[in-house]
Structure formats: structure tokens, C-alpha cells
Amino acid sequence: MSDTIKKVCVIGAGTMGAGIAAQVANAGVPVLLLDIVPKEGANRNAVAEGAVAKMLKTEPAPFMSKSAAKLVETGNIEDHLDKVAECDWVIEAVIERLDIKQGLYAKLEAVKRDGTAVSSNTSTIPLANLVEGRSEAFKRDFLITHFFNPPRYMRLLEIVTGPATDAGVAAKVEQFADVSLGKTVVKAKDTPGFIANRIGTYWIQLGLNAAFDMGITVELADAIAGKPMGVPKTGVFGLVDLVGIDLMPHLQASLTSTLPAGELYHGIARDIPLINKMIGEGYTGRKGKGGFYRLNKEAGRRKETIDLQTGEYRPTVTAQGPRGAAAKGDLKALVESKGEIGAYAWAVLGDTLAYAASLVPDAASDVVAVDDAMKLGYNWKSGPFEMIDKLGAKYLADRLAAEGKAVPAILTVAGDRTFYRIENGKRQFLGLDGEYRDVVRPEGVMRLADVKLSSKPIIRNASAALWDIGDGVVCLEFTGKMNALDGEVMKLIGQAIPLVAAQYKALVVYNDADTFSAGANLGLALFAVNIAAWGEIEKLVAGGQLAYKGLKYAPFPVVGAPAGMALGGGCEILLHCDAIQAHAELYCGLVECGVGLVPGWGGNGEMIDRWRNAPGMPKGPMPAVAKVFEMVSTAQVSKSAQQAREMMILRKGDGISMNRDRLLYDAKQKALSLVEDYTPPEAPEFKLPGAGGRTALGLAVEGFHKRGMATDYDVVVSGVLADVLTGGDAFDLVDTVSEGEMLKLERDAFMGRLRDDRSVARVEHMLETGKPLRN
Incomplete structure (x- = not known):
């Protein structure tokens, strides 16, 4: 075999x-x-x-x-x-x-x-x-x-x-x-529904039943059983719309026919006439004419919600859901909220957690399997036993007993203890025998969160930290909101370089978050613009260039290990690494033009250098510049690491990790493989196409503008980008442009755009809505 x-x-x-x-x-x-x-x-x-x-x-x-x-x-x-x-x-x-x-x-x-x-x-x-x-x-x-x-x-x-x-x-x-x-x-064990769908179906059925029985609106039900519980904002009804309302009777029939008599699911499974009516009329959710929510095309795509009592659609309203601590993940505050909010939350959450607890060891060997299944299969922020730890196992057991409900054996075993604890720097879980055991990761799986349990950062500030991850390798972690990059990040990079050079072998740029980095801290930049702190802004731009080039020419290998979004400055730091080990789901690109700016931390030169050395690229200054202009002016973002390779963000020798949990380990191994006989790269020099190239790029943009594919201000921003990529007024086809001169072209162009009110309007709109402004 x-x-x-x-x-x-x-x-x-x-x-x-x-x-x-x-x-x-x-x-x-x-x-x-x-x-x-x-x-x-x-x-x-x-x-x-x-x-x-x-x-x-x-x-x-x-x-x-x-x-x-x-x-x-x-x-x-x-x-x-x-x-x-x-x-x-x-x-x-x-x-x-x-x-x-x-x-x-x-x-x-x-x-x-x-x-x-x-x-x-x-x-x-x-x-x-x-x-x-x-x-x-x-x-x-x-x-x-x-x-x-x-x-x-x-x-x-x-x-x-x-x-x-x-x-x-x-x-x-x-x-x-x-x-x-x-x-x-x-x-999982060979039991009906296995783990995730068995618990998930039970939770959905409880949510549906309680809403119908208690007269809770669809909007309020989802506002309670969504984000406040650490569940995706779809909640219960939105999730059923997403997966298909017509799937529910099939799941119910499957479980009721295969689960043994007396199993808790039999007590909540019920036929809901409104759901049968909706399915019969083609209202099967998003794949059909609509579901519990729909867009009424006859009323200008107005969002409507079904009334559970009358079965008629009405305009969707914003529910006044949980407030305060109950809205921010405090589960005890949520289930103890006054009125219908607390009653509905307990009806759904209390019985779901009790049901999940009853499935160990029959459906799953331990609590870790149950929690992993629900976090990964249903995108819950915390697994059922992690939720029980937030509520308190004794609290849950006592409240179930007070209502005359069965208390699962594992809750009795836990007593007033938690299902998870940290002991000697190790995360441990509680078994049915009452003993704690280490959570064991598969070989080759490494999480920065585990490193943090047994160590303190080498250095840290408000926006970044440096961690020792073993074998002479350190990890640079961004820690701000959306891992945005600011002066504090650049300051820490400046501190890290001599420290790593003196005491360690290599550096990996990585974090555990879903977003590697959303780029520069635009909120901070906008604040500086509003108080006309132009000197501080230019200092930040120059500081970022200095930090990134410091990493590029450091006397040790630097490996970028991105996952999720790596946008703008988050992409630029990767372009300055010796190598990249990316998670397969990498959404990466230089998106600055979308907010009326141009890349300012060295991204333009690094991308030209990549493309001019790409296999099969025609010789001469124009082909590489044209490729980079096409990508950057349209704010192109890869939809995977493989696409990032096709965009030349990843180069030959860069790696892709399919499993997110293996990314840090893989990046560390790549960094170690580069240590022996490591020498920093030589600074590139550029031959740029000059005025002729700028004219050619301008004609292409004008064509897009005439076809309505580029706005008036897109033309302006693209023109500025074209200036940078072709050499501006200072350089022409016969000149050799140094990396430092390229950086100055970038810096001046960035500052010029930030002084334009149209760019400021784009930045403000992006911060307020998360969407680009097409001005």
C-alpha cells in the first residue's frame, strides 16, 4: 500500500x-x-x-x-x-x-x-x-x-x-x-449526524421553535442568536436561508429516523406549517425566491422579512437586540437579560450547550473534538465547551436541574471547574474521568497563540510585538485593529533588526489573525491631514520605506507568512521579504489607488523588479512597467495564493501552505533553510520608459475613461502612478534610476495625492463604509 x-x-x-x-x-x-x-x-x-x-x-x-x-x-x-x-x-x-x-x-x-x-x-x-x-x-x-x-x-x-x-x-x-x-x-463516532450537523441542527431547531412559540420576530431572533453568542451574524433564520429552507425537513427526517428512541432531538423535532408553505411556494432561501428574508424586486429591491405569525412579508426592521455586556460576548449577561431577550437566549443557548455536553463520549471522544467541529463547521467563535466555560459549568448544571432537565454527566464531572485551563504553559482540557490532559497538536502544526502561553514578547509596543518561536527564529506580529501599520510598527522593526542580527538566526512576519494586514492606518493618516501635520505624514512614509528596506537588507533571512488579506502596506512588507510562505487563501495586492493614493512604502519598485525578472517577460523597460501599472492602477487583489503567484507577488521558491495551522511552522522551516551562507540581496537599479511610456499608459487610461470604466479622478490618480513608474519629470529612458531615487518618486507622489481633497474624500468614505468611493 x-x-x-x-x-x-x-x-x-x-x-x-x-x-x-x-x-x-x-x-x-x-x-x-x-x-x-x-x-x-x-x-x-x-x-x-x-x-x-x-x-x-x-x-x-x-x-x-x-x-x-x-x-x-x-x-x-x-x-x-x-x-x-x-x-x-x-x-x-x-x-x-x-x-x-x-x-x-x-x-x-x-x-x-x-x-x-x-x-x-x-x-x-x-x-x-x-x-x-x-x-x-x-x-x-x-x-x-x-x-x-x-x-x-x-x-x-x-x-x-x-x-x-x-x-x-x-x-x-x-x-x-x-x-x-x-x-x-x-x-467522529459512527452516530447520526456525526458532531457538527447533529449539534447544529439541534441549535437551529431550538431557535426556530422558540421564535414561533415566544412570538419573537425573525430580526430579533437573529440579533440575539448571532453576534452576541459568538455566532455569525446570520443567526438562525439567516443561516437557514443561506443553506436552504428545503434542506431542513430532510435533516429532520434523517435524524428522527436514525436516532434512538428517547434521544433529546425527538423532543424538539416538529413540523412547522409555515416552513412547509414556504417550500411549496418556492421560498427556499437565497437560492429560491427568498426565505425568511427576501429582496422585493417589485418594490425596488426592498429588504423584507416574513412575519412568523401571519406568514406575510413586511419591510425589514432593525431589531433592538442585546445591549452592553450582553451584546459583547458575556453569555451570562445575555441569558440573564430581562424580558424576551434573555428568555430567548436561554431557550436556545442553554439547551444547545446541554445537548452538546451530552454527546461526549457517544458522538465525540472529547470536548476538543466537539469545539473544533462547531468552530470550523459552523463558524462559531467559541465551541460549546468554551461557551460553557464562559457561563460556568456549575451555573449551567444548576439552572438545568432547577428546570427539571437532565444534567449531562460531563457537567457533573466538571463541577465548578472549567473544561479548559492553562497549566505550565500548556492548554489542557478536562476528560470524562475528571483528569486534565494537554491539547496535542499534530506534528507540523504551530500556533503563535500556543507560543504566547509559555513566553513573553522580546519587545512589544502598542502596534506590534516580537516573539521567540524557537530554533533561533523570531516572529514579528502586528497587533493593531485589522493589523493596520503605523509608526509604532516601523519603530519596532527598527528595534528588531539589530537585536535579531546579534542574537538570532532569522525573522518571520506572521500573525494568527484572519487578516494579515489591511495596510496603513488610514484613520491616523486622515487625522494628521485634518490638522495639516504634513511633516508627520511625510515622516511616516519615509519611516515605512526605511523600515521595509531595513528588513530587505538585514543580515539575516526574513520570511513573510501571510494569510487572509494583505493589502497596501501589508502587501508591500511581503515584497521586501527574502521569501514568502503564504496560506493558500491569500487576498493580496497594492490597493492604494482605490483610496486616491499610490503605493508609498517601496511597492512600485519591488513589483517592477519582480516582473522584469519574470520568466518569459520581454526585454526592455516598458513590458514590466505596463504589467505593474495594470495591476496597481486597478487595485487588483489576488483571490488566492496561486493567483498571487501569477501576479508575481509570490516568486519561484516561495511556498504555499494549504493548512492555515501549518503556516507558521512551514514559514519557520523556510527561514531556517535560508540561514546557511545567507547574504542580503543587492540593491536594484531601474531603467524606466520615461515620457514615451507615460504617454502610452495615459492613452490606455483614457480609453477606460471613455468606456465608463474609470472615473475622472481615477484618471488623475492613474496619471500620478504612471509618473512614478515611468520616471517622472526627473528621469528618462536613457537614465539609470537608483532604488533611493525610486523611493523619492513614490514619496512625493503619495504626499501630493494626500493633499488633494478628492483623495481625502476617498479615504473618509473607505473608513466609514469599507467601500471605495468612485469620484
């Missing part, structure tokens, strides 16, 4: 199966996508081919790059099932019918190699039923791998093994899913 997975087969090209195939391709692994032969038409592969074509047009995109689609081979199960013999893992994602699945497995058993893993993406059918009648050899290779939709963006993968499943086969799938597909694997 091979320990590696070199090719995957996905059978079933529906939304989920196609999405799984796309994620395998995103990992750079060939994948065979099969489906049935259509009843009509000459193309026997039409179903699978159509799925790929649809994904290439879908937003958010299942493919991280259009080039990934080339790794998907399409076919059908009648003509191409024998190709399964080429594959190391077969994923079945067909309709949730046992007879169809079992019929497929019988055919697979005849063609697959021994040791090739076969898994079902089911979330409703027990594993024991799936493999009934199959050979012992097939059972050894079989498991359940339950992906969440959309597979590219949802990190959770629940894995269920049977008593006959070979441990080596399961380990091979788990390793591939973790490292190559970027999944956090949670091991």
Missing part, C-alpha cells in the same frame, strides 16, 4: 462532489471526476464536464486558479470506472440513498486496487449500513469523510472509521486531507 496519495477519484459531480474535486486540484493533485451518463445528448461526459465549466464561472470560486481546472479529468461511471485502478483515494459523493451507494461500491470493489481508500461524503447514513454485504478487504479500505460546503473554504473534515477500517488507510487519508487539502480533521 502506498503511503502517499498521487491521484484521487471523485464520483458524483454535484455541488459538493465537484467542489471536493476542485480542492484536490487546488492542491496540485490530479483528480478524476465521474458522474452518470445523461439520458439525452451525445456527450456521455456532459454531467462532469458541465460541473467543471460551472465552477469556472462560480463566485466565490471553487478553483484557486483557472489553471487548477486542468488537473480535473472528467468521465462517466459507465465508461471510465476502470480508471479507479489509477487512483489512491476514491471519494463517493452521490445522492443520499443507501441502495445507490451500495450498488456503486459493488462496482468499485471489482476495479479498485487493494489499499486504495474508498470514502463516502455522507452525513446521514451510518458506516455500518454502507459496507453491509461488502468483503472484508473492502471494509478495511472504507471510511467516511464528511466535507463541509463549500469544500475550498470550509476547513472542517469529519472522519469516521469502522471497526474493520485499516488504521494505515485512515492515516493516509487524514494526512492528505490535513497537509494537501488544508483540512482540520475531527474524528
Whole structure:
């Protein structure tokens, strides 16, 4: 049996199966996508081919790059099932019918190699039923791998093994899913709904029931059971609209038919006439004519909400939800709020947490698995047991008992203790035996949050910190809101460089946050503009240039490790690193033109240098400048790390980590690999195209303007950018431009734009709305 997975087969090209195939391709692994032969038409592969074509047009995109689609081979199960013999893992994602699945497995058993893993993406059918009648050899290779939709963006993968499943086969799938597909694997028991959907469905049903029973409006229900609980702002009703109202009866039927008698879910499952009526009339949520919320196109796309009592739509209102501490994550304050807010919050949260607690160890081995499943599968900020710690296990147990409800055994075990604690710098969890155990990370997983449990920063200020992450490597962390960059960050970089040079080997720029950096602190810049502190602003721009070039020419390797958004100045710091190890989900670009500015911290020169050295780039000063102008003037942002590579933000030798939890470890290893015989790069010199190049770029912008694709002020900002990229008034085609001279062109252009009221209006609008102003 091979320990590696070199090719995957996905059978079933529906939304989920196609999405799984796309994620395998995103990992750079060939994948065979099969489906049935259509009843009509000459193309026997039409179903699978159509799925790929649809994904290439879908937003958010299942493919991280259009080039990934080339790794998907399409076919059908009648003509191409024998190709399964080429594959190391077969994923079945067909309709949730046992007879169809079992019929497929019988055919697979005849063609697959021994040791090739076969898994079902089911979330409703027990594993024991799936493999009934199959050979012992097939059972050894079989498991359940339950992906969440959309597979590219949802990190959770629940894995269920049977008593006959070979441990080596399961380990091979788990390793591939973790490292190559970027999944956090949670091991679930072979129980109905596994972990996330069992708790999630229970929570949704409680939320629906309580709103109908208590006369709570849809808006208020979502305002209570959303952000205040650490749940996405969709809340309960918004989430049902998102996943599809018509899915709810199917989930309920599945759980009620498979859960044992006496199970708590049977006590809350109910038929809701309004939901049946909505489904019958096509109001199935966002994919239909609307759901609990809808946009009334006949009334100018007015947002409307259904009245749960009358079943009629009315204009959506802003609910007066929880206030104060109850609105900010204090769960005890929330459930103890007066009136309907506290009553609804307790009705939903209290019973959900009690239900989650009752599932250990029957559905999950420990509290960590439950918490990971809900955080990753439903995007909860805290898992159920982390929420119980906020409420207090004894508080929850006492209140349940006072209401005559069963108290789960694990709450009794906890008593007045917490389910998680920090001991000797280690995060520990409480087991059913009453003992605490360390939370163990898989090999190669490293989190800065874990480092912080057992250490203090080497240096820190209000906006950044420097941490020792072991083996002579330090981590530069941004800590401001949205990890915005300001003078304090630049000051700390200046302090870090001589310190690292004297005592350490390498530096990694990284943080645990969802946003690497949203760029320069625009609020601070706007404040300085309003008081005409031009000298301070120029000092900040020059200080950023000095700090970034200090990193670039430091006597030790610097590796950028971004995840999520890396915009403006957040992109520019990456451009000054020796190497980048990026998370696959990287949204990166120089976006300054969108707020009426131009990149001012060295980004223009670094991008020209990248593009002029790109493979296949024509010689001469104009091709690279034209590429950079196209990207920067339109504020282009990558939609993945692979796209960032295509934009030359990532270069040859830069790496991509599929699993977010492995990014810091991977970046540290890359930094260490650069230490031996390290020498800083040489400063580049530029040949810029001068006035002729500036004219050519101006003609292109004018064309966009005439077609209505660029505003009047876009033309002005683009013209200033063109000046910088082509050499301004000071340099022409025959001149050699130093890096320092390039920086001055940037700095002067940045300051000029910031003195323009139209740029100030763009900055203000972005800060107020989060959207660009098209003036």
C-alpha cells in the first residue's frame, strides 16, 4: 500500500462532489471526476464536464486558479470506472440513498486496487449500513469523510472509521486531507449526524421553535442568536436561508429516523406549517425566491422579512437586540437579560450547550473534538465547551436541574471547574474521568497563540510585538485593529533588526489573525491631514520605506507568512521579504489607488523588479512597467495564493501552505533553510520608459475613461502612478534610476495625492463604509 496519495477519484459531480474535486486540484493533485451518463445528448461526459465549466464561472470560486481546472479529468461511471485502478483515494459523493451507494461500491470493489481508500461524503447514513454485504478487504479500505460546503473554504473534515477500517488507510487519508487539502480533521463516532450537523441542527431547531412559540420576530431572533453568542451574524433564520429552507425537513427526517428512541432531538423535532408553505411556494432561501428574508424586486429591491405569525412579508426592521455586556460576548449577561431577550437566549443557548455536553463520549471522544467541529463547521467563535466555560459549568448544571432537565454527566464531572485551563504553559482540557490532559497538536502544526502561553514578547509596543518561536527564529506580529501599520510598527522593526542580527538566526512576519494586514492606518493618516501635520505624514512614509528596506537588507533571512488579506502596506512588507510562505487563501495586492493614493512604502519598485525578472517577460523597460501599472492602477487583489503567484507577488521558491495551522511552522522551516551562507540581496537599479511610456499608459487610461470604466479622478490618480513608474519629470529612458531615487518618486507622489481633497474624500468614505468611493 502506498503511503502517499498521487491521484484521487471523485464520483458524483454535484455541488459538493465537484467542489471536493476542485480542492484536490487546488492542491496540485490530479483528480478524476465521474458522474452518470445523461439520458439525452451525445456527450456521455456532459454531467462532469458541465460541473467543471460551472465552477469556472462560480463566485466565490471553487478553483484557486483557472489553471487548477486542468488537473480535473472528467468521465462517466459507465465508461471510465476502470480508471479507479489509477487512483489512491476514491471519494463517493452521490445522492443520499443507501441502495445507490451500495450498488456503486459493488462496482468499485471489482476495479479498485487493494489499499486504495474508498470514502463516502455522507452525513446521514451510518458506516455500518454502507459496507453491509461488502468483503472484508473492502471494509478495511472504507471510511467516511464528511466535507463541509463549500469544500475550498470550509476547513472542517469529519472522519469516521469502522471497526474493520485499516488504521494505515485512515492515516493516509487524514494526512492528505490535513497537509494537501488544508483540512482540520475531527474524528467522529459512527452516530447520526456525526458532531457538527447533529449539534447544529439541534441549535437551529431550538431557535426556530422558540421564535414561533415566544412570538419573537425573525430580526430579533437573529440579533440575539448571532453576534452576541459568538455566532455569525446570520443567526438562525439567516443561516437557514443561506443553506436552504428545503434542506431542513430532510435533516429532520434523517435524524428522527436514525436516532434512538428517547434521544433529546425527538423532543424538539416538529413540523412547522409555515416552513412547509414556504417550500411549496418556492421560498427556499437565497437560492429560491427568498426565505425568511427576501429582496422585493417589485418594490425596488426592498429588504423584507416574513412575519412568523401571519406568514406575510413586511419591510425589514432593525431589531433592538442585546445591549452592553450582553451584546459583547458575556453569555451570562445575555441569558440573564430581562424580558424576551434573555428568555430567548436561554431557550436556545442553554439547551444547545446541554445537548452538546451530552454527546461526549457517544458522538465525540472529547470536548476538543466537539469545539473544533462547531468552530470550523459552523463558524462559531467559541465551541460549546468554551461557551460553557464562559457561563460556568456549575451555573449551567444548576439552572438545568432547577428546570427539571437532565444534567449531562460531563457537567457533573466538571463541577465548578472549567473544561479548559492553562497549566505550565500548556492548554489542557478536562476528560470524562475528571483528569486534565494537554491539547496535542499534530506534528507540523504551530500556533503563535500556543507560543504566547509559555513566553513573553522580546519587545512589544502598542502596534506590534516580537516573539521567540524557537530554533533561533523570531516572529514579528502586528497587533493593531485589522493589523493596520503605523509608526509604532516601523519603530519596532527598527528595534528588531539589530537585536535579531546579534542574537538570532532569522525573522518571520506572521500573525494568527484572519487578516494579515489591511495596510496603513488610514484613520491616523486622515487625522494628521485634518490638522495639516504634513511633516508627520511625510515622516511616516519615509519611516515605512526605511523600515521595509531595513528588513530587505538585514543580515539575516526574513520570511513573510501571510494569510487572509494583505493589502497596501501589508502587501508591500511581503515584497521586501527574502521569501514568502503564504496560506493558500491569500487576498493580496497594492490597493492604494482605490483610496486616491499610490503605493508609498517601496511597492512600485519591488513589483517592477519582480516582473522584469519574470520568466518569459520581454526585454526592455516598458513590458514590466505596463504589467505593474495594470495591476496597481486597478487595485487588483489576488483571490488566492496561486493567483498571487501569477501576479508575481509570490516568486519561484516561495511556498504555499494549504493548512492555515501549518503556516507558521512551514514559514519557520523556510527561514531556517535560508540561514546557511545567507547574504542580503543587492540593491536594484531601474531603467524606466520615461515620457514615451507615460504617454502610452495615459492613452490606455483614457480609453477606460471613455468606456465608463474609470472615473475622472481615477484618471488623475492613474496619471500620478504612471509618473512614478515611468520616471517622472526627473528621469528618462536613457537614465539609470537608483532604488533611493525610486523611493523619492513614490514619496512625493503619495504626499501630493494626500493633499488633494478628492483623495481625502476617498479615504473618509473607505473608513466609514469599507467601500471605495468612485469620484
